[in-house]
Amino acid sequence: MARHFSLSGFPEWLPEQRLVEQHVLETLQRTFEMHGFSGIETRAVEPVSQLLSKGETSKEIYLLSRLQADQATDDAELGLHFDLTVPLARYVVENAGRLMFPFKRYQIQKVWRGERPQDGRFREFVQADVDVVGQDTLSQHHDMELPLVMVDALSTLPIPRVIVRASNRKVAQGFYEAIGITDIEGALRAIDKLDKIGEKAVAELLVADGATGEQAALALALAGITGTDASIADRVLALGARSELLETGLDELVTLVEGANELMPGSIVADLKIARGLDYYTGTVYESTMVGHEDLGSVCSGGRYDSLATDGKKTYPGVGLSIGVSRVLARVLGQPLVEPSRKVPTAVLVAVLDEDKRRVSDRVAMALRERGIPTEVSPSAAKFGKQIRYADRRGIPYVWFPGEPDSVKDIRSGDQVDADPATWAPPSEDLSPSIRMLS
C-alpha cells in the first residue's frame, strides 16, 4: 500500500494524508511550545563552505546554480541544508547579540540530501528539532530536559510507542581508553553497527581495527549493558576498567536516566551500545526506535555537543534531538496505521436549490463560518441526491438545506432537523477531521 512517488525520494501526500501530517506537525509544535521552546525557521540554503565544515556528509549536498547567472554577480556558492543543526549554529553566532541564553528553540523544516533514495530514506524530508544552546556554559540538567520534551511529544502522536535510549560518549571513550583500545572513533563506528550486523561481525571489525580479542569482548560486554538506574554503573565497573572520564560519563548517564524515570516512569532507557556515527557529540547521545518498526532505524536522535558553534570569543554548547518526521509518516501512512475521520476540513456542505439562489446558500455558509464551523457551498445546483453524494465521497458529515425553515441532515445517520445558521452547531468532535490509529 506504499505510495509510489513520481520523483524517487521526494514524498508527496494526498490531501487526506496531508491532514495526518498537519496533525503531527501541529502536535509537535504545541508540545514544544508547552515546554517554552521558541520556533524559528532558517533559510533553506547555506554557503557551501558552511555545509562542508562537517566533512562526513559532503557527498549528500545539493548545490544551487542560477539557470542564467551572469558574470556581474558574485554570489557565494550555495547549497540546500541537509540538517537543521548546521543552520542553527550559524543562526546562533549571527544573532548572538539579539538572542537570550540559554536559547531554547524548536525548528520544523524540510531538509535535502542528494543520497540514493532507499527504504525510509528520502532526498527531501521534514525534520523536527529541539535544542537548547548556552553561551559558554550549559547546565547538565538540560540533558534530561530535552529527551523528556521529545518523550512528551512522541507519546502524544498517533504513532506506535517510541522507546528513547541514551548513552554517553564519555563512558565509551573512557572505557575504551582504559582497556587500551586506541582507535576510539573506529570502535564507536563498529559498535554502531551492532544491531545491523551482529556481535560476531562487530568483533571482527574491532580486531581488524587493531583491537585484541579480549578488548573486543570487553567492548561488546559494555555495549550489552542496559538499564534505568544506578545498577548500570555497577555493571560497567564490574568489567574492571577505571578512568576519570568513564566515571564522569557514568555519573551523567545515571543522573539522566534516574531523574527521567523518577519524573516520567519508563521514559528513557540507558543503552550502552548507542554510539552515534557523528563525531561532534561530546557527552550524552540519544536514539529512539518505534516498537514493531525497528527496521526503520532510529526515528529520533541527538546528543550533547560542547561546542555547537563558536565566534572566536564565545562558544555555544548545546544539547538536542531531532525527529525524522517524514520517515515516521511514510510508515504510518504507507501501511496505513492511521487515518483521518474525513478527507476534507469541511464540516457542513450547504446545498444549492437553484443556481439563482446560490446567494442564499452563501449567506448560510458565512453565518456558520463566523461561528467557527468549516463550511462550503455545493459547487452545483444538481439534484439533492448528487449534492449529498458530493458530501458523502469527502466524508463531510452534514448537509444543510436552505428553506423555510432551513434544515440540516447528518448524512451518516440520516437524521434531519430544522436549524438556524445563527445558532446550530455540530457536536465538537465533528468540527474538524480527527486522526485515529487503526487497531
Add this chain to the structure above:
Amino acid sequence: MARHFSLSGFPEWLPEQRLVEQHVLETLQRTFEMHGFSGIETRAVEPVSQLLSKGETSKEIYLLSRLQADQATDDAELGLHFDLTVPLARYVVENAGRLMFPFKRYQIQKVWRGERPQDGRFREFVQADVDVVGQDTLSQHHDMELPLVMVDALSTLPIPRVIVRASNRKVAQGFYEAIGITDIEGALRAIDKLDKIGEKAVAELLVADGATGEQAALALALAGITGTDASIADRVLALGARSELLETGLDELVTLVEGANELMPGSIVADLKIARGLDYYTGTVYESTMVGHEDLGSVCSGGRYDSLATDGKKTYPGVGLSIGVSRVLARVLGQPLVEPSRKVPTAVLVAVLDEDKRRVSDRVAMALRERGIPTEVSPSAAKFGKQIRYADRRGIPYVWFPGEPDSVKDIRSGDQVDADPATWAPPSEDLSPSIRMLS
C-alpha cells in the same frame, strides 16, 4: 529599522518576529480550512523542463546539482519551484484519479527565485495560495468565491487594510480588438505599467507598439474605469467599442463585483487598469494593494486560467490567488507595525530554590503543562531576583515559587498569590503570546 539579512534576499526572523509569522500563517490556514479548502504541500523541486514551460521566468530558476554526482545516476535535471502554480498543475494531473473535483486546495510554502534581490523582492519567500481546479469545466461562481476567501483571510491578519481589485482579460482583449489594436499582449504589458510610469509614458509605449493616438487614448480611458456595480459596463460601452468577447467579459466582471459587494460590502472593486503580466490568465484577474503601502506593489494576485493543466484527455481549468506572505511580513516587521505581547511561548517560569530541589520545580511544570499552560523551569537556581529578571527579559508574565504553600507572582503588577499547580490558571489572554498592531 529593517533587518539586514546575512544572505541578501533570504529573510530570516528573530524568535519574537517568528511569533508574528506563525500567527499570520496559522490565521491563513484556519481561514482557508473554514472555507473547506484542503491543504497540500508539494516537493520543493520540479524537473527543469516543467519549470521552463513558462518561458517568461526562466532566468529566475535555481538549478540543483549534487556535489558528488556519479556517472551511474541518471537523474532528471531538477530546479527549485518559483511559484506554487506550476507544482499544482503537475500534482493535479499526476493525482487526477485520486482527487475529487472541483478540487479546492490551499498551499503555504517557500518558493525560490534567482533574481537580483531588491526592495520587497526576495530570493526565498513564503507564498500562500488558494485555488479551485475543475475537471474539464469550472463554474463561473468560483471567480467570486476565491477572492472572497482572500478578503476574509486578509481582513483577519494584523496588517493594514488590503483592497482587492478585479478586472477581466476578456474585457481588455475584446475592447482592444474592437478598436483595432493588433498587439494585444503588448498593450496589456503597457497598461500594466500605468501605476509605475504614468499615462503619458504608457501612451507613448502604445504608439511605439503600433497604436494610433486615438487608440492609445481609448485604451487609457478604459484603464481609468473603476466601480463596484453595473455602471462600469455602461461606462465601458459609452466608449463606443462592441464585441461579443467584450460583452462576455463585462457580464462576468459585473456579476463578480455586484455579487461580492452584496455578500461583503466593500470587498472587491472592479478596476480596468489591472492587466497582469502573465499570459496564462484567460478571464478574471485580481490584484491587491495594502493601504498606505502601495509602493510594495500587489500583495495578493491571481486570476482565472481556462487550462491550468491538461493530460491530453482532460483539461483542468482553475481560478486562484496567491498572497506574498514574506513581502507583507517584511514590511510589518520592518517598520514595525506589529509586535508580539512577549518574546517566547512561555506563560509561567517555575523558579528553582536550590539545584538539589530542581525536581520539585519540574513536577510543578509538568502539572501546569498537563492543563495546557506553557511552562518552563528556571535554568539556574540563582537568586530569585535573577530568576525574575530571566522571566522579565522574555516577557514571561508569571513566576512560580515552590513552597509551603506554592505561590505565583504576576511580575507585571507584582501581585503574588498562593497557588496550587493542579488548579491555578492564568487569564486566557495570558496563555499564549498575542499579536497586536501598533497604532
